[in-house]
Amino acid sequence: MKKNIFIAFEGIDGSGKSTQVKLLTDNLKKVGHKVYVTFEPTDSPIGSVIRNIFNHRIEADHRTIAGLFVADRLDHLLNKTNGIFKKLEEGYTVITDRYNFSSYAYQGAHVPLDWVIEANSLSADLLRPDINIFIDISPDISMERLHNGRSSMELYETIENLRNVKNKYMEAIEKLKFKENIFITDGNRSPDLIAADIWKEISVIGVSTNAH
Numbered sequence: 501m502k503k504n505i506f507i508a509f510e511g512i513d514g515s516g517k518s519t520q521v522k523l524l525t526d527n528l529k530k531v532g533h534k535v536y537v538t539f540e541p542t543d544s545p546i547g548s549v550i551r552n553i554f555n556h557r558i559e560a561d562h563r564t565i566a567g568l569f570v571a572d573r574l575d576h577l578l579n580k581t582n583g584i585f586k587k588l589e590e591g592y593t594v595i596t597d598r599y600n601f602s603s604y605a606y607q608g609a610h611v612p613l614d615w616v617i618e619a620n621s622l623s624a625d626l627l628r629p630d631i632n633i634f635i636d637i638s639p640d641i642s643m644e645r646l647h648n649g650r651s652s653m654e655l656y657e658t659i660e661n662l663r664n665v666k667n668k669y670m671e672a673i674e675k676l677k678f679k680e681n682i683f684i685t686d687g688n689r690s691p692d693l694i695a696a697d698i699w700k701e702i703s704v705i706g707v708s709t710n711a712h
């Protein structure tokens with residue numbers, strides 16, 4: 501029986517997370533894993549409030565947003581119907597598009613990073629990903645990709661903010677490198693090369709990557 505694991509994808513907006521989540525899911529399924537893909541902000545009522553803030557339908561302070569992400573993440577883990585713990589118990593390998601590091605990077609760009617780390621310690625201590633995959637791309641490339649793909653930009657999608665967020669990711673990664681398993685992959689390459697890099701790393705953490 502293959503061990504089911506918990507994988508988090510991280511990176512600035514447009515870094516290629518959704519693309520790589522899909523490629524990794526396909527690869528894992530090919531070798532027999534049951535895969536459950538999920539994301540934050542979630543589609544729960546708490547996640548909807550967050551999305552309404554990002555769409556400028558509701559106004560909220562950055563500290564309030566940070567608190568909402570703490571609550572959304574706890575529900576993401578603990579929800580009895582479709583929470584991450586439930587899915588892991590059911591034998592799924594769970595891939596989440598964003599987890600704790602997104603709060604460190606995005607909220608840490610506006611409120612003190614140590615506070616954000618502390619505020620998220622309950623979920624971090626409950627469940628750390630077997631691997632955090634950080635797709636590292638330059639904010640300029642990210643901005644180009646986002647402009648090509650969309651007509652309107654969300655709250656955090658300005659070049660200055662993407663630069664700040666990237667810096668906060670690096671700061672948080674440095675701070676937590678002994679507590680968390682973090683794999684950094686160069687996202688300024690073709691999707692296939694990045695996917696191959698990730699697949700190699702997944703085998704390093706002990707997941708069977710051979711079909712049989």
Ligand code: ADP
Binds near residue numbers: 645690
């Ligand atoms: P995210 O989920 O991190 O926002 P996406 O996977 O949606 O990123 O990618 C953002 C855009 O960039 C999409 O239009 C996607 O097709 C494109 N893209 C993704 N990965 C790459 C890559 N490695 N090289 C070039 N373009 C990419």
Ligand code: TYD
Binds near residue numbers: 600
């Ligand atoms: P998402 O819908 O995943 O956007 P994208 O596909 O562009 O990555 O996430 C929406 C926004 O939520 C994104 O700009 C990052 C932000 N976010 C935070 O600010 N803090 C968090 O803890 C999380 C999980 C996301």
